[in-house]
Amino acid sequence: MIDDQVPDSLPVRDDAPPVTGSDVGRILIGLLVLAFAGVTGLFAPLLVMASDGCNEGDARTICSAGAQQIVGNLPVGAAFVAAVLTVVGMSNRGNAGWMCLLAAPCLLAVSWVVSLAIVGA
Template structure:
């Protein structure tokens, strides 16, 4: 006995979503930002060594403990946030992805500028 009233099953499609040039560009930009974040997180905190020449009573800004903590911690925090922004920017296809990929290096550059300004003063 054949069941003529069987439900039709939709065909299985074996198509992968196409990868466009903008997807590749977004991924390459995200990987570059991740490298920049890694370099920032590893090497920017070494600017605290600018305080090596501090002596007792030195009035330079880098000679205070609070400034040393900012110079050491700010780049690490900025690198972490920038890495998150880069991953979100690479994985999303929305308009906000480009904003994330633009904000991440801006955050890293800002952390370098602030740390260098504090270490140099």
């Protein structure tokens, strides 16, 4: 038995939102920030090696154990939080997404400034 009322082909539904230039820009910016987070997480903790020249009576900030912990751990934590903010920013189309994408590199820059300030003091 053949049903003559079935159409020859099913209608194609296009419910997906179009990809705009703003979406592409947000993704490219997000990938750059993720790369910056990766570089920060991998290389900024190496600033702890500035304490190699510390002697027993050295009064530099980097020569204290607490400062070494900050210089070693702050960039790793900042890189993780920045990566999460970046992924949220890349997946959100609203203003909150752009704010996350702006906050992530600011957080990374602050971690670099604090680490370099401790190393240089």
